[in-house]
Amino acid sequence: MNIFVCIKQVPDTETKIRIKGDKSGIETNDVKWIVSPYDEFAIEEALRAKAFLKTGTVTVVTVGPDRAVEALRTGLAMGADTAVHVRWETSCNVSIAKAVAEVVKKENGSVIFSGKQAIDDDQGVVFAYTAELLNWPSTSTVSKVEFGTDGKSVTVEKEVDGSARHKIAMNTPCVIAMTKGINAPRYASLPGIMAAKKKTVKVYSPSDLGLSDSPLLKDFDYELPPERKAGIKLSGEIPAQVAELVKRLREEAKVI
Amino acid sequence: MIGFALTDDQLALAEMVRKFVDNDIIPVAAKYDESGEFPHELIKKAWELGLMNLAIPQNLGGLGLGVLEDVIINEELGAGCLGMTTSISVNNLGLYPILLNGTDKQIEQFVAPFLKSPILASFCLTEPGSGSDAGSLSTHAKEDGDHWVINGSKMWITNAGFANQFTVFATVNRELKARGIVCLVVPADAKGVSLGKPENKMGQRASDTRAITFDNVRVPKSHLIGKVGEGFRIALTTLDHTRPPIAAGAVGAARAAMNYAIKYAKERKQFNQPIANFQGIQFMLADMATSIEAGRLMCHKAAWLLDQERHAEANLMSAHAKRFSADMAMQVATDAVQIFGGYGYTKEYPVEKIMRDVKLVQIYEGTSQVQRIVISRALLKD
Structure with missing residues (x-):
């Protein structure tokens, strides 16, 4: 079983986001990059699946600029066996899905794990596009993955509306996107970090995969959320303040 | 370069x-x-x-x-x-x-x-009557056939209560002073080893610190590390290797204290503005940052010298790093408590713990005064 884990390098959750002057994206100069947390769940789940099945390989794959190799190194340090880097700076999710699908075909992947969405643009579509391109079944917001011992059948548990759950059975090959809480991702241990640099990162360009740089989707007009207005402090006699508060809650905040 | x-x-x-x-x-x-x-x-x-x-x-x-x-x-x-x-x-x-x-x-x-497993080892040098003057230790080791027999007491031994193995320094003859010391490996379960109660310390309370008594403890001769009389040198070269990391722990604690102080100074308002607006606070923070940088550089340099096996230089740089980082962290932690004011003196906030914890770095693994002895001896050597 060759498990491919589709990961994305995203800004750290504590990054102070600034928008580029032409609103075409965010400023990336001072950004600290991390593996998208949902994708870390997917890496952990893949490592556990490999341990359960006692066979196979785990490959982390990403589509992104040169710096994205750091995300692959993190995956390798956590315990993935190999990595594939498609060097392509594109925000077009269709292009990314095409690249992943081509890589998985080329490298004989038998299942794809990913996070349910990346925490930067929150689109949550690459796993589904990829499944569609490969004609594989897929499901998302998965909170539990159970392989049959043959490695062919797989049962996943899905969260519905927070706490309700149901199960879906599929056969591999398939695409499974994980949600929070499925596991506690391991840290990359020091021996893992040292072993990672001896592992290979295969590099592809879009043309290696027969793809051209013609995005079907274009990102533009980024805007920060409006700054929060300061609160209002009421003054005067208490009964008057209460009346004023009720009035504002009803007419301005419209909560009562 | x-x-x-x-x-x-x-x-x-x-x-x-x-x-x-x-x-x-x-x-x-x-x-x-x-x-x-x-x-x-x-x-x-x-x-x-x-x-x-x-x-x-x-x-x-x-x-x-x-x-x-x-x-x-x-x-x-x-x-x-x-x-x-x-x-x-x-x-x-x-x-x-x-x-x-x-x-x-x-x-x-x-x-x-x-x-193979997360077991612990303790370093047993200090005694109730011998701290900075480690060469005067009195725990005695005597050869007896194929064995060494150890008698005496050790003090302030870190992790002693949970260690599997002790590295013990003892003297074959106190009159030989530093040249009479041996280094012996003692399994924690050896007959005659008894542990004191955990010390109720001011800080670093998550570490275990105890006295150990050796009463006719026998270990095979193969447990002697180095030769008879080399024990003191072995202890000192070991400390050269561990002082930079110990000093770095103090650098980390100081960094944490500074970061807590920065956050608090931005939030705490007095005179209708965040106290971070006041130069009195700003300069305290600036001094913290400078000393943390300096401490880190010394630790890195001492470690680099050790990794290059430039031991003579490393000995001195380890002393610089340990002395400076310990004293610096104590100052930074004290200033951080000052920035927090009354709140900093309570357990509501983490800075009082850092202040209690870093105090020990000025004491263990060679006090700040012992580091100064190492440094000044090197300066005055003919």
Whole structure:
């Protein structure tokens, strides 16, 4: 079983986001990059699946600029066996899905794990596009993955509306996107970090995969959320303040 | 040529330890400080992450890393809890005497088992009557056939209550002073070893500190590390290797204190504005940052010299790093409490713990005064 884990390098959750002057994206100069947390769940789940099945390989794959190799190194340090880097700076999710699908075909992947969405643009579509391109079944917001011992059948548990759950059975090959809480991702241990640099990162360009740089989707007009207005402090006699508060809650905040 | 860049592996290591500290240590540090309980689970986790016993050579399955990696780890751990940093890093004190001076067979017998499970080793040098004047120790070792027989008491032994193995310094003849000292490996379960109660310490309460008594404890002759009379040198060269990481723990604690103070200074309002607007506060923060940078550089340089096996220079630089970082961290922690004012003096905020914890760095593994002796002797040497 060759498990491919589709990961994305995203800004750290504590990054102070600034928008580029032409609103075409965010400023990336001072950004600290991390593996998208949902994708870390997917890496952990893949490592556990490999341990359960006692066979196979785990490959982390990403589509992104040169710096994205750091995300692959993190995956390798956590315990993935190999990595594939498609060097392509594109925000077009269709292009990314095409690249992943081509890589998985080329490298004989038998299942794809990913996070349910990346925490930067929150689109949550690459796993589904990829499944569609490969004609594989897929499901998302998965909170539990159970392989049959043959490695062919797989049962996943899905969260519905927070706490309700149901199960879906599929056969591999398939695409499974994980949600929070499925596991506690391991840290990359020091021996893992040292072993990672001896592992290979295969590099592809879009043309290696027969793809051209013609995005079907274009990102533009980024805007920060409006700054929060300061609160209002009421003054005067208490009964008057209460009346004023009720009035504002009803007419301005419209909560009562 | 000068280069200050860490390798990708070292940066990834720092990042990993920072994550471990943020997720696993900081949330429970106050709890362990309050209870004085020993953090077994966290030590196990640190061991699993490969943060202990770094110097064990690769041919035995170890990582064969140097002191710089220990320095990087300890700065990050120190930013979380200095007591746990001590507990996690003290195996180095117990194992370096063997790694630096033992035969291949001794290293395999006494050090390799530390790769198989999260067991602990303690370094037993200090005694009730001999601290800074370590050469005057009185624990006695006598040859008896195929064995050494040890009698005496040790004091302030870190991790003693949970260690599997003790590295013990004893004298064959007190009149020989420093030249009469031997270094012996003693299994913790040897007959005649008895442990004192855990000390109720001011700080670093997550580390275990006790007295140990040796009453006719017998170990085979193969447990002698180095030769008779080399024990004192073995103890001192070991301390050269562990001082930079210990100093780095203080740098980490100071960094944490500064970061807490920065956050608080931006939030706390007096005279209708954040206290961070006042130059009195700003300059305290600026001084903290400068001294932390200086401490870190000394730790890195001392570690680098050790990793280059430039031992004579390293001996001096380790003393500089330890003296400066310990005193600096005490000052930074005290100033951080000052910035927090009354709140800083309570256990509501983490800075009073840092102040209690870093005090010990001025005392253990050679007091700040002993470091000054090392430094001034080097200066005045003819």
